[in-house]
Structures are given as structure tokens and as C-alpha cells.
Amino acid sequence: MKYGMFLFSLLLSNQQIFAQTGNTDVKLDLLKQPSSPAAHLLNFAPNSIEKPTDLTAVWFSFNNATGKLTQLPNSYALDLSPAVLSKSKLLSLKSLQATALKDILWQTFVISTGIKQFDDTVTKKSYYKTALGFKVTLARPAWSEATLTKFNELSVIQESITNSNITIRKEVTKDSTIKNLDRKRRDVLAQYGQQSAEYAAAQQQYISQFSIAFAKLSAEQNAELKAAIRKKAEGFAIERVGWYAELAGGFSAAFPTNSFTYSTADRSGAWLTGGYDGGFNKISFLGIARYLYQPETLFADSTGKLPTNKISTFDAGTRLLYVSGDSKLNISFESIYRSVLNKSIVNPSWRVLFSAAYSVGANQQLTFSFGRDFDGTLEKSGNLIAGLNFIVGLGGDKTVEK
Template sequence: MKIIQVFFIGLSFYCLPAIGQVTVDTTIRLDLLKSPASPAFNILGIAQSDIERPADLTAFALSIQNATNNFTSIPESYAFQIAPFLMGRKKYSLNQFDNNQHTFKQSFQFSAGYTHIGPKGKEDVDSLKTTKLGLGIKFSLIRPHWTADTRNKYTVLRQAQVQLIAERRAYEEKHPQYSLLKEKKQRLQLLEMKDSLNEVQLKEFNQLIRDIREMEELIGEEYDDVLPDGAAFAAARKAATVFKTERSGFFLDFSGGMALDFPDNRFNNSNVYRAGMWLTGGNENGNKGISSLFILRYLYNPTTLFAAPSGLLKGGKLSTFDMGGRFLLDVSREKFVLSAEALYRSILGSSTVDPSWRFVMNAEYDLGSNRKLTFAFGRDFDGTISKGGNLVAMINLIAGFGGDRKIAD
């Protein structure tokens, strides 16, 4: 299990030096971080929220959770998510994210999570800590369209790009070599109209092609040098840096996953801890006002642990069905988000364990520079070794990793 922990920590350190790069003076701040929505954390039962709002994916994301103890200890829960279709050969232009033609491939994510904590209610008891590995998938069945604000920003960007092409054509026509280029092109056309070319004509024909190519490339290279000075370039840059995808409307996501438990922390001794699938849907309000979400979730627990005087005892199979809702209030445009979620858990086909419920209040504050501070407080589902509702109280700092890039002045 050390190998897995070392892998995740190694991955973190691999990403960390990028944060420490030289700070460049900028006039535009870029905050791209979205709250992580990882099915791997959900199936491991350590997600801050069970009901996740939809988010546009990046090809790769890394989450670190439970950075508690005043952030003095190494976090014990990690997850990474990959959007395999966004890494593939097929490319999706920005405008192709505003329709449902490619929803599945654009939203499909695979996630893997690792945690080393005790069972619910006993997370910090060292003797009960076991390693768990979660694997999950998630994709959208119905994805909301862009908000009017996002579309407006995209239109501005597109107009700037049209202007860029107009500027390029105007530059070409004013270039000192343009008249000569035109002449050579016309000469080539004259030769083309001949039914056949003799040796001399063919030689001229080929020379003209070489000359035209050379001149086109020269004009292009010279234009590349002046391109950043143009008004259209600046307009496109401004439009691109303020662009942020926001969606509003009904959405429906499917998630599924499986968690493996390594009870004695040995790789060759594992069992399925939990498996399940769930639908998350609702109305996403585009980071404005109130968003309302719901969840329907089936979970299968092949083995359950019960507390006994002699220690933990293994119980039978247990299936649960959860349903619940979550309301999110965007207090200040994704800068400060308050939410409350409630879930009811029914136990299917068992009288040993009672139904349970969860109610968690959540606050998320965007610190800027790709950092978010989140706070959760509430009552979790009953565990099988602790009753009366486990307290959910955690503060997480979520940091976005990735290379800083200079912003042009």
C-alpha cells in the first residue's frame, strides 16, 4: 500500500514545482479551479458532498482531501481524475462544448482515489485504519447549455478572431512583396491554361511554385512578428482570458464505482468494500442564485463490520438505497457558495441495520489564484460501529496544480 501512497505523493510533488515558478506581473487573474467532483471519493465515502454539481472537465485533475490537523500532517486521502476522451486524437473546439452531440465523450471521466482512515466515526483511530482504493466513472446523460453570459463572451471572442483574419488579409495586401506575388500567381495561371508544358515551361512552372511558396511563407513569418501588436490580437486575448464556462438548465449525470479494502494493508489481501451506481440530476443555475440537485444511489456492501467486545466482527452483505437533495446558493458569483444537502438511506433486505440519514451544511470560498477553502458541518449516516450520527466537520483547502504561464502585457 505504501506504493500507492508514494505514487500519489510523488504525483503531488511532480506538480508542485510549477506553483513555485517565478511570479510574473499580470493584469488579468486566472482562477480556473472547480470544486472536485470525484466518484472515487464518493464511493470511498469521504467526499465532502455526496451530491455534486456538474462541472466541465480538464483532461487531468488531482484532489487532496482531509488536510486537517491545522494542515500539519500529510493528507491521507487523494484522488485523481482523467478525461480519456479529452486526451485522445479527436479534438473538440470550444464551440463544440455548447451542444449535446459530444456530451458523453466530453464528460466521461475515470477517477481513482486512495484513503487510509478508519471506519466512519473512528477515522482517526490508528488501529482501525485500513487502506482503501476507489475506482469510479462518471458521465453526463443530459448536459445543460451555456448561459447567455458565456455565449456573449464567446461571441466577443469569435468576432475578435474574424477581425484577426481581416487584419491578416489587410497586412498581406500592403506588404511590399504583394504586387510581385500577384504577378507570379497570374503567370502560373497562364501556364496552367496550356494543354501541355514543354521542358522550359515546366521548369518555369515549378520555379513559380517555389517562389510563391517562399513569398507566402515570408509574408506569414513577418506577420507573425507584428501579430501581437494588433488590436484584434489584444481583443481576442482579453476575450479569451475572461471566458469561463457556465451552464444553466436541467442536467443528469451517471456515476458508478467500486472500492477495495486492504484490511491488513497488504496488496495481496483485498476485498470489495463497496460498489454502487448513482444518478445525480437537477437544475444548475449557472453560478447565479439557487441551484437544486437530487441523487438516487444504490450501494452494495459485500462485507460490513460490527463492533463487538472482542473487536470488529464481519457481518453479512448489505445493500442500501439513498435518495436526497441539495440546494446551492451562489452568494457572490462562485466566489462564495453556501449549500445544504440531505439524504435518506434505506437498507434493502436487512433488519439488522436501521435506516439512516445525512444532513450537511457546506460553505465554499474562492481564495483566488486557484485556491478554494471549503467547510462542511453536519450529521453523516450512521456507521455500523457507531450510531447516533457521525459528526461531519472538516475544513479542506483545495489547490489547483499546473504550470503558471505569463500573461502578455
Template sequence: MKKVIQFLLIVLFVGNAWSQNTNNETEYDLLKAPVSPASNLLGFAQSDINKPTDVSEFMVSLQSASDSYTSLPSNYAVDIAPFWLLKSKALGDITTKGLENSYGKNVIPQSLVLSFAIKNVDSTTINFNTNSTYAGFGLKFSIYRGDYDKTTKEKLSQIQNLQKLKLDLMQNIQDVTEENLPLEIIELKEKRKQIFINVDVNDESEDNLALIELLSKKAAKIDEEIEQKTAILLNENKTNSELKTIDDKIKTIASQFQLTRVGFTWDIAGGIGGEFHNKSFNQGKIYNAGVWTTLGYTTEKTGAFLGLVRYLHNPERIFALDNAINDQKSVSTFDTGFRYILGQPQAKLNASLEAIYRSFLSESEIDNSWRLMLNIDYALFKNQKLTFSFGKNYDGTTTKDGNLVAALGMVFGFGNKR
């Protein structure tokens, strides 16, 4: 336990320092909970049923799973949102209005997450090969991601009003400056007007074209000088302090609220997992693969209710019985379940109860299984969450009595500028 506490303290310190030192601009708090489909496939996700939400550019999950937390985390997941990681003006509508849309052509790329996970097992693990390392790849995207909640709309409206006030103030500064130009700038502007007087721009003779080119260079040089002197005047304007005050207000509002959505949500996820014997990439094989969908509804006050439908194919063997290894070959399973999340959309602390029933599609003597989990997550800092899950998993792994699973995890989100 002492080692794990020391590890988490180090991670918190480094993560917080990294965030402060590398991201000087204001960021939105987008990290709601782990969303890793790859860790779902490998069986170490705190929750199998996740609510669609706005995503971080880069997310990292670390998890320790044991009955006493005496070992350091051995399960890792990295989630990447390629749209935001590589964002540019050509990638779609990233204006406030565009991001507010619940559905449409830009919602899928904006919500797309590519997920990678690694699972390492030790000698106490019952249902996995202790000589193997497991790796997973998955993806997830929203078809319908819900609407901004009341608090989000209010904060965005405040930012919009401040931005309009800033633009009006900037225009006023520009007008006042133009009306009170010093003599040297007025003379430069007059000189600029005189350059092309008595020059026939329609004459395409070689000599006249050469003259026009020479005069154009002279005009550009004067324009640059006028622009530089005008910029100095604008920067010296006393009302610039008011612009800074407005900017500070915008940054404060943006940093103190979450982009949170309510209403109907619908997402799609899937992926593939691999097992690598003797921890060698050359001795790899498919462990499992699957596709699933989650539908739900989130309210402003009473939380969120989510439903899951999932298909999984296990080409070699499936762990569905409590505390037992099943040697059935090529088994397919069908999962149905629900999750209720208790907590208001903007709350730091959220708790949820998740129940999933697993049945077999192929002929098998294996009994159906189920998963019942209590999940809790708490926002320690902006874009950093501590998560905890406790309950019964499909395979009853990670504890000595074979019935309960308890997992402690840390999730970090980086790069949330919008």
C-alpha cells in the first residue's frame, strides 16, 4: 500500500507540473472519466459502459488492481483524439456554434478516440497466462453526443459577450487612433497617394511595366512603415489595460467550468485484443475482438442512465465462470447491461452502479455470467481524476477469494484548448 501511495503522489506531482509548465494557455476541463475501449477488451476498465462526452487530445490511464494494493500499477491505457491532436482549420467547424451541435457530419471526427492498452499479469492472476503480455487497440465515436447543459451555455454566453465587448473596444481604439494621427503618419499617407499619379496602369509596354513594379515596391515599403508606426500608437493607447482585463475575465470563466452535455447520447465502439506469449511480439495471436454500442439519457439534476449492447468473439477461450478457466474454443458472447451515474453534470464527485449480463451465442456448457460494479471518480485537479471500482467481474479475477474485483486508477487529460 505504501508503494502505491508513493507512486500516486509522484504521478500527481509530475502530471500537475507538466500541465502547468507546458500549457500556459487556458484549457477547458474535459476529463469526465476513462473512455478506453482497449482496456474494456482486456478486462481492466473501471467501467464497461461510458457516456459520450467531449474528449481530451491525449489521455493516459494507470490502474492498480489487487485486493490489498501492494503492487504498482501494471495496466496502462493511452487514448488519443486525432481530430484535436492534429486540429487545423480544414478539419471542420470548431467554432463555439459548431462544437455545440449534438449531431452532424463533424460530430464523429470530433468525438473519435483511438485507444491503446497494455495488460501485464503476475503469479496471483487466475484467468490469464502469466507468461504473456496482453495488448489491445480500439476506437470509439459518438453519433449523437447530447446538448450543452445550462451551466455550459451560460458560461459560453458570458465569454461571447466579453469577446463582443473586446471587439467593440478594439474598434473604438482604432477609430480614435485614426482620427488623431501624428503629422509624420499623415505625410506618409499623402506620399503614398502620390506614387501612382500620372502613371498609366493600362500601358503594357516593357518600360512602363518596369516602372509600375518599381513604384509598387516603394508603395509597399511606405505601407509597412505606416503600419508599424500605427501599431506603436495602438500599443501605447491607455485603454489597452481594459483589453487585458477582459482577456483575464475570459480566461477565468473558461478555466472554471466544464464542457458538459445532457440529453440523449449514442456512441459506437469496438476493437481487437492480442496475447503475446513470453512477452514476445513474434509470438502473438488474437485474444478477442468485439463491437458495441451505448445509448443513454443525461439530466441536469438526477444523473445519467446508460444502456449497453455488445458482441465479443473469443477465438480460443473465454473466461466467464467465477474463478475458473474455460477451455472452450471459438466462443462468442453477447452482453447487455445498464449503468446509472449519480451526480450532477458539473460535480467533481460522481458515483455509479453498473450491471452487465453475459450470455453465449455458440453452443457451450459454460454457464452465463454477469458483472456488477460500483464506480466512483473524483476530480482532484483540472483534467486529472482519481477513480475507484469495486464489485464482481465476469471472471472473478484479481482477488484471492475469486468473487470481488477492486481497482484504483489515475486518469490524466492533456491538450484541451478549444
């Protein structure tokens, strides 16, 4: 009974701590750059953004969205990577090791566009908004030693498959059927020329039989290697260690009369993200700065009800995160600044939070947090907004979200 009371009192103290911190739902991740700036400005869900990988797919997507070019789409967002669309030579996995600025810019540059129909709440009429944006990585660290090791292990198997395919090709070309078909196409080439229908038929016959024979031998001889490389590939994830920086921006325009001759500036934004990535489960530092013009809601307005017309905001934040090698100790320091630039409707406010968690057993975590909330609670009262907290969970092993 005493133990039950103790647990109950711990639960109550836990509730009190959350009540004190208040803005626990305001996290630095809210400031992170969107995956698609233009789509973000038009409120698209990330999974509704089309990302074609070749020009045919671009045309098919556009044709589909516009009803074969007969109408404007009601809702359409498109992300285009020039490197992917142009079939750049920098697409292979090894090319992603590149750290030279020109390679990084080319590989990561993405143009995002979107068009969406909105309803005017006053006139009850529909009108269009369009948006254009971009995102690019400015600096990217090299792969970690662990990633290089995994890549090398993968490469060893891939090289074995290549060597096997060299042997298979030689075996296939020695096959009597293939040799006969090869002889036949060579004769037709000499007699009728490469542009002739006779040659096209002989060539088709040869390549068809060659492909079948090659695939059959590969299935027999490469099966084990392919099973092994599948396993290696599944466990592969790129880990980078070092400094990085990413930039994204975009703007949207509204067409209140649905005429291209009359448009108004709608929303715009710019996101700069940078920091130091220590790798998986290591120390990392993140810094974010965000500028928004006419955002949907003001980040600095906790009520979320103030009008945002012709208002610019600037928000920024930092996070220092350390996770011990055994993942038991987790320490983070997070700060967020939020402000309205051109009107004094909300005072700038800031928040800092230090938190630490240590797993002392299955589903048992000792946590500690300390900081100052946006409303200045610490400065006004001078007391801590959070304290030592011991969490005991029921059931199996689970991580506790801070």
C-alpha cells in the first residue's frame, strides 16, 4: 500500500512538472525547414507532393493534374531535382560521398512549386494561390568511418557479382545457340547493313536469346551473392560526422480574381539550418533561423489568434544533444527565440531548457529538466520550472519521450 502511495505521489509530481513547463509542445523541430518550401506555404501534406524522377514522369504528372492541359489543377505540388531529371553523373551512392561545394549544390538543389485553390471566407468565391521555392545544402560533412566500413563491405559483394557477370557473359557467348545467332546477325550485317530490317530481326533474335540465357545463369550462380548483398543493403544508412548547413526559401502569390494580371503577395519564408552532426548516438549541435512573412499563425503568439496580415516574424533556436554510446544517458540543451519584426503586437520571447535522462533499468528513467519558459517564469518567480523526476513504466521496454 505504501509503495502504491509512493508511486501515486510520484505520478502527481510528474503532472505538476509538466504544468510548470507549460510550453512543452513548443519544440525546436517546429522551426525546421520544410521538405518542400512551396508546398509548405500552400499547406500541402508532404505525401501529396509529386517528385518525378525523369522528364517523361514530369509530363505525365502535369498532364494528369491539368486534365490533358484543359484546366488548372485544384491542388498540385511538384518537387523537381535538376540533377535527377537531367540524369546527372553524380547520382550513384559513391558520388554522395562528395563534399565539394559544387557537387553538393548540384546533388541537393530542389525546386518546389505548387498551385492550390482556396475559398474566400467573405466572398465565398474560389481563387488560386501559387508558390515557388527552393532548398539546397550548402555544406555537408563526410561519411563516418562506420558508414565507410559498411560501404566497403557492400562493395566487396558487388564486385563479386560483377566478376561473376563477366564469367556468365563468357559462358553465354560460348553457348552453341547463341553462337549461331551471333554468326547469323554478323552475316546479315555484312550483306544488308545495320539499318536494314533483316539486321533488326536478326539482332532482336540474338539479344532476346542472350538476355534469357544470361538471366538464367545469373539466377543460378548469383543467388547467394544477391541474398548477401540484400542483407547488407538493408542495414545501410549514411552517417555523416561534421558541420553542415542547409538553406530553403519560397514565396506564394494569391490571384484574388483568378486573373494572372492581378496578384498579391501572400506568404514567404526563409529557413537556414546548420550545425554539427556527431553521427548516430553522439553529440550534435543544431542551429535554426527562420524568417516568415504573413505566416498562418505567429509562433510568438501563444494564443494563435492574432492577425498576421503584413507581419514579418523571425524565430531562431539552438539545440545541443548528447546521447551516450549505450544510449542510457541523454542530455540536451535547447533554446528558442521568437519575435515579430515589423509590428509591436507581441513582445519577443525566449525559452531555454536543459534536460537530462538516464535509464536505470527496464522502463525506469531518471530525468531532470531545468529552464526558463517563454513567459519568463524563471525570472519572475526565481524558481525552477522543473525538477528531478523518476519515471517507472509498466509493461515492456519503452523509451520515454522527453
